[in-house]
Amino acid sequence: MINTNLHEYRVWDVPTRIFHWVNFITIISLIFFGFIMLFKKELGITGIDAKVGLKEVHIIIGYVFLANFAWRILWGFIGNRYARWNQVLPGKGFKTTLQRYISSVKNGAADQYTGHNPMGRLAILFIFLLMATLAVSGLVRAGTDIYYPPFGSLVADYIAEDGTNPDSIRPYVASGTDEEKVAALKAFKKPFGLVHLYGAYVLMFMIVLHIFFVVRVEIKEGGSLITAMFTGKKILTKKPVDLE
Ligand code: HEM
Structure with missing residues (x-):
């Protein structure tokens, strides 16, 4: 039988959708190259040039x-209603909304939302925090490993031996560097590497969880979540809770 109670809502604006897919593609590529770096020996990749490359x-x-x-x-400050931070992140009255959503799922008649459901908001908050952690630790490692911006020239200035032009020092080459300062830098950058690596593992777990729940919600609750990330439009069968 054809369901005549379907309603279409314009939700995700073009910039939000572009962000989502650029974010997805860059993260998958970062994981891909991250793991090549991690397992380069096993893959037979050797030499400083390959490592730096x-x-x-x-x-x-x-x-x-x-x-x-x-x-x-x-x-998040200038986009449409659904792109705004107050629609994306958990805010005032969130606990009540979450409890209501969880009990609606348990009762087999999940509340529908034009924007993110409360569990989705929590997931997004956590994923954004992970992305920020990876961004900061990655930038620190970019500067301390191969003197790339924004911190690279600061690092090169610090480890260059007296009388050596910092621009002339090369990653993983000792000549022109101060041994003690290189050792201090090594100790400084180590925790950032660990945070970056474990952050990447947690993010991968979150990506799998995110895809699993998006598919599950789409099958069990409807709402065309997946097509909405392409078309921007959600199709709902009930009155959405966030428009009540
Ligand atoms: C979602 C974002 C990111 C993910 C999932 C990711 C993933 C990874 C992984 C899996 C590694 C290998 C870990 C290792 O070699 O110990 C790695 C290393 C590295 N990443 Fe990222 N990364 C991300 C963002 C960034 C960003 C934004 C930058 C800087 C612009 C960056 C710079 C680096 C550097 C310099 C290394 C080498 C660190 C080392 O040798 O220990 N990463 N990344």
Whole structure:
């Protein structure tokens, strides 16, 4: 039987959709090159040039990821209703909304939302925090590993031996550097590397969870969540809770 209670809502604006897919593509590429770096020995990749080259590729994709993320943060203040931070992140009265949503799911008649459902909001908050952690730790490693912006010239200035032009020092080459300062830098950058790596593992877990729940909600609750990320339009069968 044809369901005549379907209503179409314009939800995700073009910039939000572009952000989503650029974010997806850059993160998948960063994970791909991150793992090539991590397992380069096993893959038979050796030599300083290859090591530096892989980092350069990862970092350049990282800059695209960062620019896209910065743009989304800005768009959260000027975009349409659904792109705004007060619609994306958990806010006032969130606990009650979450409890109501969970009990509606348990009762087998999940509340429908034009924007994100409360669980989606929590997931997005966590994913954004992870992205920010990876961005900061990645930028620190970009500067401390291969002297890339924004911190690279500061790092090169610090480790260059007296009388050596900082621009002349090369990643993983000891000549022209101060041994003690290189050791201090190594100790400083280590925790950032660990945070970056474990952050990447947690983010991968969140990506799998995100896709699993999006598919599950789409099948069990409807709402055309997946097509909405392409078309911007959601099709709902009930009156959405966030328009009540
Ligand atoms: C979602 C974002 C990101 C993910 C999932 C990610 C993932 C990874 C992974 C899996 C590694 C390998 C870990 C290792 O070698 O120990 C790595 C290393 C690295 N990443 Fe990222 N990354 C992200 C963002 C960035 C950004 C924005 C930058 C800088 C612009 C960056 C710079 C680096 C650098 C310099 C390394 C080498 C660190 C090392 O040798 O320990 N990453 N990344």
